[in-house]
Amino acid sequence: MLNIGITGQSGFIGTHLYNTLALDPEKYTRIPFKNEYFTTNVKLKTFVQQCDVIIHLAAMNRHNDPQVIYQTNIELVNQLIQALEDTNSTPHVLFASSTQEERDNQYGQSKKAGRYLLEQWAKKNKAWFTGLVIPNVFGPFGNPYYNSVVATFCHQLTHREQPRIDIDTELKLIYVGELVAQFINYIGIQDSENVADVERKL
Template structure:
């Protein structure tokens, strides 16, 4: 049970809504005679004197009590601040708000420079998966945070992404998993349609042309491919990898679609004006040679390929 109302102008509405959600679930379980393993997402705000925290604590206690009375398994997760792609600005997290503001030329403001205990949504999903797989029962399972950081430090990192990535073309150092997750989150707030493709700096003289394809503060892997006319590569997505396609010769159509949506974004690239498109996480993507000659493409990805953990999921755009 992950659903909840986080914010509302009327605190009582938050409390009433969240308690009613729990009671509706319990009523459904009783009416069907179901005795499942229930997992409930509560929050470390349980410890605060506010209606959201109170509703989560009391909701967890209601479910725990019902499970004991009905000989059912229950896991009550007490979760720290969660961040990740597609969180709602001004609602889910300060990271969602700051990322939206910085990618839309707005100036973030810090009201309270709090020390935040954070977990990335992908890390949380892995914990939930393991709890289900191992059938772990606990009325109060404290989910550990993976990074503790001040709001000012978060904003400094995000402003660095804007300055280095947007304005100077640098890909950041992504060796630290937290920084990688923060960058992938930040990138998902980009107005993809207007930002890409990005033209690369090209210098030409009588000898030919020289093009800088990428500036890295990160490691990873750079590959080169040729693609025959009419051939499509890709049709997959990643959940943690950052990736760039740079077309340096020929004509290409790059397509992206966010998982769970139907809208397809189309980008036409021409090697006579070398350019690139970066692939946000949770966006399936492909590249097709639309020309009459071989297509030359440079690919960068932030980590080496590991056949045991490829983070590559097939899905047609």
């Protein structure tokens, strides 16, 4: 039996993952997470102490000021690391990064830096760490204009709006159900993989 906590549990990917884990209650116990834990140090510490596995999904991906995105995402990682350090907790941490790591934007750079910080924490504390580099995710309950370009295009087409392509490039996609299966697969691997290229492994 593994105790699994998901930061960003209420988000698009987090909801799918949380609900899927519930299908195997004899194997997984879900440790509830609320976004407010990042503003309440005691609650965050209590959360990490209960977990054998933490999947860090919580992140900001849109804001008018790109620097706010970077600072917020790095701060979330640092808060998680601090809670782990303060409680001497060494769960297997899985981090949701993005193929935008290699792009020149603050979201991608925050993901790359966050993955590096957690990798260093794991090495220092002899803990397991898996950094998943994830392409664009689509599937049920994706929010248009927020977390899924596919949802945005579908919304525009069904509302007789004209879809607009801001950057004409190849778009790599993964269905949310397949991504959840990858997370569950890595949960069961008692090892570290600093860069798990989800796109390549599908």
